[in-house]
Structure formats: structure tokens, C-alpha cells
Amino acid sequence: MTEAHLSTQPVDVAVGILMKPNGDVLLGQRPAGKPYAGYWEFPGGKVDPGETIFQALQREFMEELGIAVLSAEEWCGVEHVYEHAHVRLHFFISREWRGEPQSLEGQAFAWQGEFSVEPLLPATIPLLQWIERK
Numbered sequence: 001m002t003e004a005h006l007s008t009q010p011v012d013v014a015v016g017i018l019m020k021p022n023g024d025v026l027l028g029q030r031p032a033g034k035p036y037a038g039y040w041e042f043p044g045g046k047v048d049p050g051e052t053i054f055q056a057l058q059r060e061f062m063e064e065l066g067i068a069v070l071s072a073e074e075w076c077g078v079e080h081v082y083e084h085a086h087v088r089l090h091f092f093i094s095r096e097w098r099g100e101p102q103s104l105e106g107q108a109f110a111w112q113g114e115f116s117v118e119p120l121l122p123a124t125i126p127l128l129q130w131i132e133r134k
């Protein structure tokens with residue numbers, strides 16, 4: 001981690017945790033060609049200029065999974081400095097969506113209660129323990 005990395009402005013990222021009534025949450029696997037390909041994450045992506053964070057969340061879920069997120073509660077924020085980017089992750093929890101997840105970008109996804117998939121993106125790992133206390 002260099003000072004140059006730390007001094008860059010963070011990029012805002014909208015991340016969504018779809019939570020079923022039984023507590024299962026949806027994870028996706030990063031597709032080939034992206035940094036950390038093959039790592040598991042909550043679906044989401046970078047906020048585009050002019051968009052609110054919630055609009056970015058809705059757009060990413062529609063593009064990646066064909067899911068319409070109807071409502072979501074902003075849960076917590078996490079900043080992380082990777083070699084490739086300095087990100088500010090905005091985690092939302094949604095219990096209200098329309099549609100079944102489809103693999104529109106060729107990625108794998110899985111509903112998880114026990115979190116048996118790995119590896120997970122480093123900045124996302126602490127969230128799993130917090131979710132279990134929700």
C-alpha cells in the first residue's frame with residue numbers, strides 16, 4: 001500500500017445484499033477479466049456520474065442478474081484500498097425485489113446461509129459476521 005494509493009479519491013460502489021425471509025443471501029462470483037476474477041462478492045458495481053447510490057444498485061442488479069430491486073435499506077459503509085482501486089462500499093440490504101436471478105454476465109451465483117463459497121473479496125469478509133447478527 002503506497003501513499004499514492006491512499007491519497008486517491010475513493011470510488012463509490014453500490015453493493016446489495018438480497019435477504020430472503022430465512023436469512024439466505026445472494027452472492028455472485030466475479031467474472032473472468034475483472035480484478036479478483038473468481039472471488040465471491042455481493043452483487044453491485046461503481047456508481048456512475050449523475051446517479052444516486054440506490055439508482056446504481058438498481059442498475060447493476062438489472063444488468064447483472066435481471067432483478068428489479070424494489071426497496072433497500074442503507075446498512076453500512078466500508079472503505080478499502082486495493083492495489084487496483086480505493087473503494088468506498090455502500091452496503092444495502094434488500095428484502096423486496098422482483099424476479100429470479102439470471103446469470104446475464106456469465107457469472108456464477110449462489111444463495112448462501114452458511115457462507116461455504118470462497119474466496120471472498122477481502123473488504124467483504126467482515127460483513128459476513130455482521131450479517132449473522134442481523
Ligand SMILES: Nc1nc2c([nH]c(=O)n2[C@@H]2O[C@H](COP(=O)(O)OP(=O)(O)OP(=O)(O)O)[C@@H](O)[C@H]2O)c(=O)[nH]1
Nearest residue numbers: 013015034041042043044045046080085087121123124
Ligand atoms: N460488487 C462488489 N464489489 C466489491 C465488494 N467488495 C469489494 O471490495 N468490492 C470492490 O468494489 C469494486 C466494484 O467494482 P466492479 O469492478 O465490480 O464494478 P463495475 O461492475 O462497475 O466495474 P466495471 O468498471 O468493469 O464496469 C471492485 O474494486 C471490488 O473489488 C462486494 O462485496 N461487491
